Amino acid sequence: MPKKNSFDSENSNCLSDYEEDVETNEQTHTNDKEGEEDESKEFQNIDLIKAISQTLETILEGNQYRPKYKDIILKQSNMIFSAKKIPDISIEDYLIRIQKYTNMERNTLITSLIFIDRLCKISNLTLTYYNIHRILFTSVLISIKYNEDTFFDNKYYSEIAGVKTKELKLLEYNFTKMINFRFFVSDEIFEKYKQYLDNFEQ
Numbered sequence: 001m002p003k004k005n006s007f008d009s010e011n012s013n014c015l016s017d018y019e020e021d022v023e024t025n026e027q028t029h030t031n032d033k034e035g036e037e038d039e040s041k042e043f044q045n046i047d048l049i050k051a052i053s054q055t056l057e058t059i060l061e062g063n064q065y066r067p068k069y070k071d072i073i074l075k076q077s078n079m080i081f082s083a084k085k086i087p088d089i090s091i092e093d094y095l096i097r098i099q100k101y102t103n104m105e106r107n108t109l110i111t112s113l114i115f116i117d118r119l120c121k122i123s124n125l126t127l128t129y130y131n132i133h134r135i136l137f138t139s140v141l142i143s144i145k146y147n148e149d150t151f152f153d154n155k156y157y158s159e160i161a162g163v164k165t166k167e168l169k170l171l172e173y174n175f176t177k178m179i180n181f182r183f184f185v186s187d188e189i190f191e192k193y194k195q196y197l198d199n200f201e202q
Contacts (some may be wrong), residue, residue, distance in 0.1 A: 051200040053092035081131040112143040123178040
């Protein structure tokens with residue numbers, strides 16, 4: 001076991017009315033963790049994983065009908081988040097995999113959706129089936145590092161994501177830069193997203 005080291009709707013925003021101006025707040029945690037993986041971890045937060053997955057799927061399906069969608073894909077193809085081909089794994093299965101090997105907290109999952117929403121709004125990025133997996137994993141990674149007291153090193157996370165460690169560092173760097181290093185999430189904003197996802201699950 002490795003040790004731990006430390007969408008305004010037009011622009012693919014998930015919950016455009018829920019975002020607000022935020023302050024920059026940087027936080028880094030460094031800790032060690034040892035132990036065996038529990039297979040049941042993949043079933044933790046499954047209700048929330050389903051809600052987030054379906055939310056993102058709805059956005060992706062809607063974006064396919066946007067004007068000049070193919071032009072958008074072509075324009076974004078040179079971005080580090082865009083894969084050359086659509087990954088075979090579904091968003092839900094990908095999140096389950098991430099959950100199983102990171103054992104992330106519920107708050108981390110919710111914050112990751114807020115970060116994706118923020119990315120789309122600030123950078124005018126459109127979510128597509130070509131970029132969602134890398135964007136999703138990067139948002140989760142940043143959320144883990146921001147929210148949780150302990151986390152693995154990037155080499156471990158790169159194995160989960162299916163990318164090289166160097167590429168993961170670039171994904172993380174570009175994501176944080178594209179959201180203008182706006183990591184802070186107010187209690188009010190967090191509760192609004194949480195309520196949205198809670199209602200989605202029902």
